[in-house]
Amino acid sequence: METTTIDEIQALEARHVLQTYKRAPVTFVRGQGVRLYDADGREYLDLLSGIGVASLGHAHPGLARAIAEQAKTLIHTSNLFYHPLQGQLAERLAQLSGLPRAFFCNSGTEAVEACLKFARRYWYTRGEPRAEFIAFENSFHGRTFGALSVTSNEHYRAPFEPLVPGVRFVPVNDPKALLAAVSRSTAAIIAEPIQGEGGVRPLTPAFASAITEASSTTGALIIADEVQSGLGRTGYPFYAPVLGLHPDLISIGKALGGGVAVGAALLSQKVADTIAFGDHGSTYGGNLLACRAALCFLDELDTGGLLGRISRVGDHLERGLRSMAARHPALIKEVRGAGLIWGLELTRDAAPVIQEGLARGVIVNRTAETVVRLLPPLVITEPEIDEALGRLDAAFAAVGAVQ
């Protein structure tokens, strides 16, 4: 059955799609770069990129060509056989991260699951099983049981308890509390270098060095969850090293496939040496289509010069956001982030700003209730930033006027 109007689409979903999402009443039908177009032909500037996924923007010609050509050749054969692209992708990720091994999966939460399992396996293989994980308040690592168990938000956790046992939450950016919590029972410390869903909160370098200290005194592994902050988002391939962290495991996803579902756990050789055949697996993980898309993204990031321009464009975005904050001091309390990941901490619920922005043709989202989050496509230009911030500024003015 063909559905056309938003009312028909909503009614059909209301009957048959599990109601886990509160969607905005907009249907996007096509995109071009940082612009999206709805069913009525209205144009929007996308400062969210499908929550950090459409890294090359929408309908990127190179990515579209790569996916189409791969689909015409071969999409999937399973991990029972070799294909030429997984090794190539793993090699490129090793060059970017310094971690020599990759396990491929299909999403961020699966990448986190893999890291948690590999950390447990590391200690099991060493004959010193360790059950505990240290995670942080305001953390978000995904919705599957393992990832949810290291996610702090009670609202996400409570209906599904009991979760994986042995997780302790430590206040973020509190080195003393961390050092007190980590022990020789800790399998791993899991950290988002910039907490994304928790409100765009970067770890402080002092806290990062406490993580390093806790790890080196107890042997606890370090897992950096770079699903949101990794792969160029901050202007660097990964944000953990910028903070001085040297993780044993890194989880990635989101930007990697530019919209094609792909995730990966990256491992140090020390951890990889403790994993055996059959320890973990995925039917789809790292199939030809996903690897082709990811290779195309990395080509743009790396050889295409994308990475080199993100810091400059990100500085421009930061300046624009700070001057917007200065124009709306009653609404915007703080501006946090790096590169092309930013959060505006408001003095109130962020929902009306998101709605007013949408009405004016700019897409941002609310996270941690009071934070307006921006995760634009990595290809965004300075003039596009100015145009989008003009619309966002008008949204703030509208919300401010009815305060």
Ligand SMILES: Cc1ncc(COP(=O)(O)O)c(C=O)c1O
């Ligand atoms: C840091 C982090 N880890 C894991 C995830 C889960 O990723 P996915 O939704 O692809 O499972 C997210 C998603 O927002 C995330 O931000």
